Amino acid sequence: MSLETSSSLGRDAWLRLRANRMSMISLFILIGIAFVSIFGPALSSYDYDQQNLDRVFESPGKDHIFGTDNLGRDLFARTTYGGRISLAVGLLATVVSLVIGVSYGMFSGYIGGRIDTWMMRAVDVLYALPFTIFVILLMVLFGRNFLLLFIAIGAVEWLTMARITRAQTMNLKKSEFIEAARALGYSHGRILFRHLLPNLIGPIIVYATLTVPAVMLLEAVLSFLGLGIQAPMSSWGSLIKEGAEKMDAAPWLLLFPGIFFCLSLFALNFLGDGLRDALDPKSSKD
Amino acid sequence: MVFEMPSIQNRPRTKIMGNLDIQNLKVSFHTREGIIHAVDGVDLSIKPGEIVGLVGESGSGKSVTCNSVLKLLPVPPARIEKGQIEWSGKDLIDHDEQNMQAIRGKEISMIFQDPMSCLNPYLSVLEQVAEPLVIHGMASLEDARKQASEMLVNVGVQRVVDHPHAYPHEFSGGMRQRAMIAMALVTKPSLLLADEPTTALDVTVQAKVLSILKTLCTDLGVSVLFVSHDLGLVAELADRVVVMYRGKVVEQNHTGSIFSNPQHPYVKALIACRPTLESNPVRLPTVDDFMNPKTGKEEALEKLVAPSLNLDSQETLLQVENLVVEFPTEDGPVRAVDGASLMIRKGSTHGLVGESGSGKTTLGRSILHLAQLMSGSILYQGKPINLDHPDDRSKFRKSMQIIFQDPYASLNPRLTIEQTLLEPMKVHGIGSSRKERIERVINLLEEVGLGEEYLHRYPHEFSGGQRQRICVARALTTEPEFIVCDECVSAMDVSVQAQVLNLLRSLQASRNLTYLFISHDLGVVKFMSDEISVMQNGKIVENGLADDLYRSPKSDYTRKLLNSIPLANRSANFQINRPSV
Numbered sequence: 052m053s054l055e056t057s058s059s060l061g062r063d064a065w066l067r068l069r070a071n072r073m074s075m076i077s078l079f080i081l082i083g084i085a086f087v088s089i090f091g092p093a094l095s096s097y098d099y100d101q102q103n104l105d106r107v108f109e110s111p112g113k114d115h116i117f118g119t120d121n122l123g124r125d126l127f128a129r130t131t132y133g134g135r136i137s138l139a140v141g142l143l144a145t146v147v148s149l150v151i152g153v154s155y156g157m158f159s160g161y162i163g164g165r166i167d168t169w170m171m172r173a174v175d176v177l178y179a180l181p182f183t184i185f186v187i188l189l190m191v192l193f194g195r196n197f198l199l200l201f202i203a204i205g206a207v208e209w210l211t212m213a214r215i216t217r218a219q220t221m222n223l224k225k226s227e228f229i230e231a232a233r234a235l236g237y238s239h240g241r242i243l244f245r246h247l248l249p250n251l252i253g254p255i256i257v258y259a260t261l262t263v264p265a266v267m268l269l270e271a272v273l274s275f276l277g278l279g280i281q282a283p284m285s286s287w288g289s290l291i292k293e294g295a296e297k298m299d300a301a302p303w304l305l306l307f308p309g310i311f312f313c314l315s316l317f318a319l320n321f322l323g324d325g326l327r328d329a330l331d332p333k334s335s336k337d
Numbered sequence: 338m339v340f341e342m343p344s345i346q347n348r349p350r351t352k353i354m355g356n357l358d359i360q361n362l363k364v365s366f367h368t369r370e371g372i373i374h375a376v377d378g379v380d381l382s383i384k385p386g387e388i389v390g391l392v393g394e395s396g397s398g399k400s401v402t403c404n405s406v407l408k409l410l411p412v413p414p415a416r417i418e419k420g421q422i423e424w425s426g427k428d429l430i431d432h433d434e435q436n437m438q439a440i441r442g443k444e445i446s447m448i449f450q451d452p453m454s455c456l457n458p459y460l461s462v463l464e465q466v467a468e469p470l471v472i473h474g475m476a477s478l479e480d481a482r483k484q485a486s487e488m489l490v491n492v493g494v495q496r497v498v499d500h501p502h503a504y505p506h507e508f509s510g511g512m513r514q515r516a517m518i519a520m521a522l523v524t525k526p527s528l529l530l531a532d533e534p535t536t537a538l539d540v541t542v543q544a545k546v547l548s549i550l551k552t553l554c555t556d557l558g559v560s561v562l563f564v565s566h567d568l569g570l571v572a573e574l575a576d577r578v579v580v581m582y583r584g585k586v587v588e589q590n591h592t593g594s595i596f597s598n599p600q601h602p603y604v605k606a607l608i609a610c611r612p613t614l615e616s617n618p619v620r621l622p623t624v625d626d627f628m629n630p631k632t633g634k635e636e637a638l639e640k641l642v643a644p645s646l647n648l649d650s651q652e653t654l655l656q657v658e659n660l661v662v663e664f665p666t667e668d669g670p671v672r673a674v675d676g677a678s679l680m681i682r683k684g685s686t687h688g689l690v691g692e693s694g695s696g697k698t699t700l701g702r703s704i705l706h707l708a709q710l711m712s713g714s715i716l717y718q719g720k721p722i723n724l725d726h727p728d729d730r731s732k733f734r735k736s737m738q739i740i741f742q743d744p745y746a747s748l749n750p751r752l753t754i755e756q757t758l759l760e761p762m763k764v765h766g767i768g769s770s771r772k773e774r775i776e777r778v779i780n781l782l783e784e785v786g787l788g789e790e791y792l793h794r795y796p797h798e799f800s801g802g803q804r805q806r807i808c809v810a811r812a813l814t815t816e817p818e819f820i821v822c823d824e825c826v827s828a829m830d831v832s833v834q835a836q837v838l839n840l841l842r843s844l845q846a847s848r849n850l851t852y853l854f855i856s857h858d859l860g861v862v863k864f865m866s867d868e869i870s871v872m873q874n875g876k877i878v879e880n881g882l883a884d885d886l887y888r889s890p891k892s893d894y895t896r897k898l899l900n901s902i903p904l905a906n907r908s909a910n911f912q913i914n915r916p917s918v
Contacts, residue, residue: 227741227743228748230747231739231748234705234737235760235761235811236730236731236733236735236764236765236815237764245760246749249749250749250750333795333797
């Protein structure tokens, strides 16, 4: 994250991350889930939208290893296909919100004064907009679009990120090492990216790992309202929602997407913790 | 240091004349990095009515010893391994939390260092001072308030008489610390534990608070354990001094004997390495000198009186005229610097002394254009400073540097020492290749007394003194002519302070540097400076040669500052003529 400078910080961080067993396990789990999501639909002999009304609600077995749903669609194909969308929405929207939020908050906090006040009032106004109405508006204006989902979710999630970053920046701005950097004649850009940003990484990563699950759930809510992913396409969120409705009759419909969802969230959280520690030179090297 | 004290009405009361006896106390901290033996076999006793000073540098275990008496240690990680803390016949180590609560504040009270955070901001001061009496069932609420009010008047907080509902934020730091003293003494305890109670205060306020503390405790017959890092300060107050070093008591004796005849090399070092107002050696002795045999060369330097610079022959490097700096606040602008003028000669050290809030730090920063000036002019080598053109700006930034007070906050924790020191050279295009720059960095590290092996470490791996050396090295990367030292040794133990001061002096000699040396400590400023300016409320009240200013101060304020310095810190040959108890 700290651009040109990070050769040694990056290497140290990787060494420290490698020593953290939970983080490494999490990293492998995430890679595994991503792998299954990318190649799973191709490996399965069924398509995610292929219906077979003769074999509805079939429990997990030889033909359908995760079972089938109420329209006889193969759950394995649907879960892995849904993983693509959920992971993509979760990670991309988080990255979008990080980029917007961190740069906005850092800029606002660093400049301070009247500009900061106005920038933060703008954030307050956006906060006040009801999320669903905002998304419906976008849909009406631009039509239903997969990309819009990222934008809509990213556009809401960056607000909190901006506030957190701003508060941290204002604290750090007063530190003597920032003042020393000014006294040494460093440019504002250099101070922002080389001296401020690396010191913001801790809270940013923690918040980012919390944002990913929030985004995935938001996507499920949108899909439920008919604004997100539409059947026959699937996502973990929408699969869990369907599964929860038919929990008594066919628990596997909830179980398998749920396992995937929970595993990724757990792995993300542990990886986030590990990254935060690894990127902090103060954490011990053992 | 004579203040009129209202006499205490002696109420009839029954009091346990406590006798504190600590025997072979061992306290350790169990952390992830391992076990730290903070207190390692300490014996200490306080007789009724005695004032005992406990002196040591940070990390010596003095506060831990003090806190373990009332069992205020954080458990875990702290653990009392061994020993006895006998208080009027009972061993406090066996006491459970409930029994301790009956003793805390009633028989033994405590005062802490930071007056700003010791009072609850949501309760009025009177209420808080009265609270211990009510809690220990010593008085009814009404009676407690009356007693609290009396005690507050005794410590000089008159304000509560007319404003019984005044809250802590309405008081200054000194007044809050007085209120803390009132709160600790309102129950008339037999023992008062005071942990660095005046360290956060200005010298003049410190002198007042100390004299109040001493008079009250003597009147009430309270024995005191006074913990401090400042041996000179303790000498003002204590009958007996106990010196701690690395968790052990290295020496204890009557205050007079400690100064006239110190036994342990560490105690000798503590007395010797304070810069005093009277002496002016080229080099200050350091603790290492006493622990290890020193070379003849260094010893000679310590005896040598620093040659005074012939100031008239030096050209003017920096001229500040009528500088005004304002900060906007909600209640309108506040003038931090109000028409200050000073002149700094090349190769000299100009000291700037003042209490907190006097504007000295703002003045230093505005010279470097780190604070916005309102009016006035700053001429550097006869020319105004122009920051508009990038070339001029780079030249200006290269030639002027600053070293800050807190070495912990002034290094970027995410950069290695190598990165921190290379960056200014990269930005200003010093050195043609990376190899050449690294060579320069290594030379600089050696110049400040650190080695090549530290290059790839991060700031948190260093001690405070080492970090300040790194800050000095960073300031030197651009080969400046002028350095502002903003309270750069204030947060340090005397032994480390002596090392950094010696370093700054020898660098000045070898590189012909000019310093603006800002500090609240007159002794340190006197040691470093050729000329001194005294600042009060944003104005410079006195300007002059260091020796003249000390011998014949012209302004009342300077005189007051000088008189507030503990006697032992004024002269190297300090003797106490106090009958030993």
